[in-house]
Amino acid sequence: MAVLLLAEHDNETLNDATAKTVTAAQAMGGDIHILCAGSDCGAVAAQAAKLDGVAKVLCAKDAAYGHDLAEPLADLIISLAGDYDHIVAPATTNGKNVIPRVAALLDCMVISDISAVHGPDTFERPIYAGNAMATVKSADPKKCITVRGASFDAAGEGGSAAVEEIGAVANPGLSEWVEDKVVESDRPELTSAKRIISGGRGMGSKENFEIIEKVADKIGAAVGASRAAVDSGYAPNDYQVGQTGKVVAPELYIAVGISGAIQHLAGMKDSKVIVAINKDEEAPIFQVADYGLVADLFDAVPKLDAAL
């Protein structure tokens, strides 16, 4: 019994979604081997080797793995799969892209976005935008799984696993990377932030978003958005929180000018403390908020900024 765990990284730093996935993997049973695949991921492999509970790190360095293209990455995982009962990855866009492909190649059903492990073959996962929790049992010989980071604590960093360099497999050459359009930011990343302040359609414009960005910088928070805010061009797509965006569970989530549609709640309702600022006292967001403030955000947010 062993678990192969695909690391999430950018060739420089290991994303903490990996450490959270290690915690989930520990409950599946067996040795945990982390696979770092990238163009030059030696530093990432060294970070992965420090995670508690990891027995070995496999490091595959090749240009073909530099941009997380699904086809070469899936072929690499398949070449290793024989030794493992569980093949897991964080439920990041990268994990969601590659793991179902691996599962189909192994003739197994994928188990996406699990939120709890009840045993080697039994898992809990949210369905219907988190309005129901399903416990599913897999009859497949290998379990291919993606793990919801917001549901697990990160593994500690007291380990010292061995790092083994492994070779690349032939690149099928079906797709090519063209470019990344990434906005650099000094703010914490949404999925690992302890505090988040999100804006919705009520923000009214991209410029107005600055008032919540100021609050974010004051309290060290990440900035999020509803789909309506992203669709309207007030915020970039990677800010979207919800069923089809990012799932977050920070200690503090402040929703500003967000009505609280079920698709948005799906992404944030497991936050420890939820604050809602909305001028409509009937807004559904107040049903999940621990603290609600019925107020015009253009009045309340600058006051909040001043009070912090």
Next chain:
Amino acid sequence: MKVLVPVKRVIDYNVKVRVKADQSGVDLANVKMSMNPFDEIAVEQAIRLKEAGQVEEIIVVSVGVTKSQETLRNALAMGADRAILVEATDNVENDIEPLAVAKILKAIVDEEQPGLVLMGKQAIDNDMNATGQMLSALMGWPQATFASKIEMEGDSAKVTREVDGGLQVISVKTPCVMTVDLRLNEPRYASLPNIMKAKKKPMETKTPADYGVDVAHRLTIEKVEEPPARKAGVIVGSVEELVEKLKTEAGVL
């Protein structure tokens, strides 16, 4: 080039689902069902490619109960040319797993030879986010998932993908599978004349057995429960009170 668009009939996104008391699933009796919103976007994209002269024929497929006909008619009314209904179950609560759906779609792709399969990135009922990637694997084709922009360029396509860090642009060879994200386009509404016309468009009915696919589940649902409810909160009177409570009561500032 032909385009294949798989469309799934799901609970309408406005419906608040209820978990059944016996924990066997969610209540789907007498609730409003609609086309999966992502699939409407895929159909719309196929129609735009056809309008741009890059596609000759749009075939829509649905795997599920007989009533999935309605979903297919809706796609035909939007502008698809013909439909294939694969009747895989007579129980609306028996959802066919992505692996089985992908195997059926593979058989259809082998028969129809489309240059492109456009599908939703996820179905909003089970949120698996898997069928497109699985079909692409079974075909040995490239996959371009979570697409927010698609530019066809001869025998390849440039696709902008919504990823965690922002956007990634990749180039894939055709034939390929693309799964679409929300911001790709705004689907049109079917006009009344087109709804009438759609009734005359061809719809074939098949079964999984016709394609030699076993739809038995690999995953069994042990139980379906309500998520834990949040305890009721309080309405505060002012920003000062809010900050005070966050500092002392909640301890998060």
